[in-house]
Amino acid sequence: MKKLKTRWTDQVLEHPDQVLAEYPRPSMRRESYVNLNGYWDYVITGKGKRPERYAGRILVPFSPEAPLSGVERSLHPSQVLWYRRMLPGEVERRSGRRWLLHFGAVDQFAAVYVNKRLAKKHLGGYLPFSVDVTDFLRKGENELIVGVRDFTDQSYYSRGKQKLQRGGMFYTAQSGIWQTVWMEEVSEAHVDRLKITPLYDEKMVEVTVCCADRGQVSVAVSSEETQPWEVEGEANEPIRIPVPRMHPWTPEDPFLYFLSVTFGEDRVDSYFAMRKISVSLDAEGIPRTFLNGRPYFQRGVLDQGYWPDGLYTAPCDEALEFDIREMKRLGFNMLRKHIKIEPERWYYHCDRLGMLVWQDMVCGGRPYRKWYVTYLANGLEKFHIRMTDRTYGLLGRKEEKGRQQFVEEMKETIRLLWNHPSIVTWVLFNEGWGQFDAKEVTRLAREMDPSRLIDQASGWFDQGGGDFRSIHNYFFKLRFWREERVQALTEFGGFCWRCREHSMSGKVYGYRIYGSKKELSAGYGQLIKEVASHIGEGLSVTIYTQLSDVEEEVNGIYTYDREILKIDENVLKEWNEKCSI
Known part of the structure; x- marks a missing residue:
């Protein structure tokens, strides 16, 4: 098939150190953010073989099958795709702090190693996963390796419209890392997830701050039309917050409210909308x-x-x-x-x-x-x-x-x-x-x-x-x-x-x-x-x-x-x- 560019292809290749550098999780933002996109070492081996050397560079987060990756090679079910890079120097152990490593999506089975030690395994090519790598870090350089297998349409795993033999309504199979890889530093006790539910008829929003630890949380709400107001509650318990002079969200008027959550030393920012x-x-x-x-x-x-x-x-x-x-x-x-x-x-x-x-x-x-x-x-x-x-x-x-x-x-x-x-x-x-x-x-x-x-x-x-x-x-x-x-x-x-x-x-x-x-x-x-x-x-x-x-x-x-x-x-x-x- 003929290669096609988009109007954005060349700017990506001209600035590979800036590829998809925007904060990847807008619904739960922290100030701490280390983007790991860019060139990694890669090699494709047979099943069960650990790499002794690497074949070249791959531009993450583009799959090896994608032209923007610089590889343009298919990964077959019997093969393993290996990625390698060193973590930035700012990623170092500090008392009372933890480093979380996030993968937006890796297709299909991934094994993550930090300094040759297995840190995480994950199955599923479309969903994000994270791992706390703090205890795997050491002084000086830290090596990150990811091994990937992808069975595409040769197993029962979720694959969407990918097919090894593309054609018609089924398309080129892609594999490996295909969404942003990034890290953030958090306090020992920190927010894991926010669950935000608009209660439209009640003119309220329900916020649950999900944490591994219990404790008090503070939730502040604001918008372009109102001054901030703050409510306190308990972690892992629903907190209902009135929304006065509620401004509904529609495609014609996509009005958003802003939300900040504080839990101990941890703060995350988010947003929500009132719609039913x-x-x-x-x-x-x-x-x-x-x-x-x-x-x-x-x-x-x-x-x-x-x-x-x-x-x-x-x-x-x-x-x-x-x-x-x-x-x-x-x-x-x-x-x-x-x-x-x-x-x-x-x-x-x-x-x-x-x-x-x-x-x-x-x-x-x-x-x-x-x-x-x-x-x-x-x-x-x-x-x-x-x-x-x-x-x-x-x-x-x-x-x-x-x-x-x-x-x-x-x-x-x-x-x-x-x-x-x-x-x-x-x-x-x-x-x-x-x-x-x-x-x-x-x-x-x-x-x-x-x-x-x-x-x-x-x-x-x-x-x-x-x-x-x-x-x-x-x-x-x-x-x-x-x-x-x-x-x-x-x-x-x-x-x-x-x-x-x-x-x-x-x-x-x-x-x-x-x-x-x-x-x-x-x-x-x-x-x-x-x-x-x-x-x-x-x-x-x-x-x-x-x-x-x-x-x-x-x-x-x-x-x-x-x-x-x-x-x-x-x-x-x-x-x-x-x-x-």
């Missing part, structure tokens, strides 16, 4: 999504989060913002983050810029039976025939360990992203890929987070639960049945136009092919006109496929390099204005 997402009946008795107590039509775009130069990793923070800002400028108010968990800064930008988020869980499992999961299920969906998801073997979920891992990662995803007001819906399963026991999984998700909505099964293999009848429609005439749940068109369109100079592949994958921007824009307009005609019947959510091209899939609103807007912006804006309740 719910399902209620409108004036005609139709179930709709409501935002802050009012009907709110969600106009969304499917967002895969792939980049031609960085694969899973955006080249820079500005690039992360670009996708959000552009979709907002074109009139969309929601992004469905598709089978991927982004770095936390992406959600922070959605919070502050005003973009609703539907967050997919990352799918896994063994290869599913395509005739059953794709063709038969899609055909029967036309007739509203519901298929069971307890056929574990056909759905690629035969291993109980794989099912358990999915549930644990779902819970950890909810914990990780809890504080972000932009997230309004959890999407548990997509088109039957690795789906199982959706009713029970929905119950667990609802029990853990009753404040957000749930799309139980996006596309097909709907088990009748969750808040949505979630429809994928690429081929058939759109039809609705009266439902107690919200009617949501969670994937549709996928119209293609290949911009030759801005495409990686000569192959074209999509659902309807056009020869020019003019033809594509006209086709899009006609499609949205037909879709909009169903709003009166109960349609409350639309999610167009998709934000940008990805490799062979050239059905994006933007080209893969984010250079060409392929659909006329006036057409996009006009129909987004018309699609409302």
Whole structure:
């Protein structure tokens, strides 16, 4: 495939010491921050072999498969990818202080060594992990080594849309460190996590300061409209704080409050928003999504989060913002983050810029039976025939360990992203890929987070639960049945136009092919006109496929390099204005 650059590629390569240097965890900031991105030593060995020497340099946090890494080499399931660097001199042991080492995400299994001693093992390619390395440090130089294995689609582990043999709707597999690596120094007794829950109807916010130790905490709240006010409470206990003259958060007015927590010598800064997402009946008795107590039509775009130069990793923070800002400028108010968990800064930008988020869980499992999961299920969906998801073997979920891992990662995803007001819906399963026991999984998700909505099964293999009848429609005439749940068109369109100079592949994958921007824009307009005609019947959510091209899939609103807007912006804006309740 042809290499593609983005407008940010060269600036990353010109300043490798500044790659993704922004503070990676905006929901819990400290003054202490040591960024470990940049060039590391690397080598790929066989399984069970420890490196005696290294092959070259890799630019972290870009995967070895990504052009920006400088390696452009695939990691196979039988191999181990080794990283090595020395820790900065400022990382040294001090009385009463601890050093925490954080990894945003490492795909898929990681073993972390400090000065040749094993400090941490972690399984799961999409979730962050941390380790207290204080007791492993010594005077002088300190060596950090990370060994990584990635089974991609050769096991039941979560992998998203990665495939060793890419093609069509499945993309280049990536591996290793793909989010920021960083360190912070904390006091012996410190805050581990914040859980912030807006209680919209009560005009209060509930803050739980999670710590290993007990003790008193102080929570200060402020905003651009109010003077700070402070409340004291106990660590690990919910603290309810009134929010006078409450200013609600919406995509049109993304108002944020600021929050500071003090626990002993430790201080962390955060933020929150006052918003409520719910399902209620409108004036005609139709179930709709409501935002802050009012009907709110969600106009969304499917967002895969792939980049031609960085694969899973955006080249820079500005690039992360670009996708959000552009979709907002074109009139969309929601992004469905598709089978991927982004770095936390992406959600922070959605919070502050005003973009609703539907967050997919990352799918896994063994290869599913395509005739059953794709063709038969899609055909029967036309007739509203519901298929069971307890056929574990056909759905690629035969291993109980794989099912358990999915549930644990779902819970950890909810914990990780809890504080972000932009997230309004959890999407548990997509088109039957690795789906199982959706009713029970929905119950667990609802029990853990009753404040957000749930799309139980996006596309097909709907088990009748969750808040949505979630429809994928690429081929058939759109039809609705009266439902107690919200009617949501969670994937549709996928119209293609290949911009030759801005495409990686000569192959074209999509659902309807056009020869020019003019033809594509006209086709899009006609499609949205037909879709909009169903709003009166109960349609409350639309999610167009998709934000940008990805490799062979050239059905994006933007080209893969984010250079060409392929659909006329006036057409996009006009129909987004018309699609409302």
